[in-house]
Amino acid sequence: MIAHRASARRWYGSTCAPTVSTPVFCPIIRAFAGRMNFMTTTPTTLLAALEATTMLEIDGLHAWDFSLGDELNVECMDGRERKVWRFSKAQVDAATFDESLQSWVINDGNADHRIICLDAFTPSDEDDSAQD
Structure with missing residues (x-):
């Protein structure tokens, strides 16, 4: 869960750019992405x-x-x-x-x-x- 929070900070933070290793999903879909x-x-x-x-x-x-x-x-x-x-x-x-x-x-x-x-x-x- 910590990794998800860190990636959310990177995405919604000041950089507004996802890292290459983090898939970009909307927040609702991100919750179900593992399923x-x-x-x-x-x-x-x-x-x-x-x-x-x-x-x-x-x-x-x-x-x-x-x-x-x-x-x-x-x-x-x-x-x-x-x-x-x-x-x-x-x-x-x-x-x-x-x-x-x-x-x-x-x-x-x-x-x-x-x-x-x-x-x-x-x-x-x-x-x-x-x-x-």
Whole structure:
């Protein structure tokens, strides 16, 4: 924990520049950074990646609230502003993987959006007292 405080001082202090060894995450994501796993193998389709993920990053924003049915619906908050994206099944099927940026590129008919699939830490529903 001391290392995190020191890196936070370097980032938020007077230098305002992160060191090379310190990954730069927003303060909320930094708290969960040790619990997130980035996908190491790339599924062949965005649909397969979405079925295996628990959290998305879309256009640089982290979204825990997404659903995949007849269409992909993604919602998140950007400060006080609620952001919503909707993609049809055809748009999800047409998405391509960008090897250089390790993200999926999907077009909603108006613009390209970047999606990164993440695995977030989720607690189990099992009762801990059964293990004692």
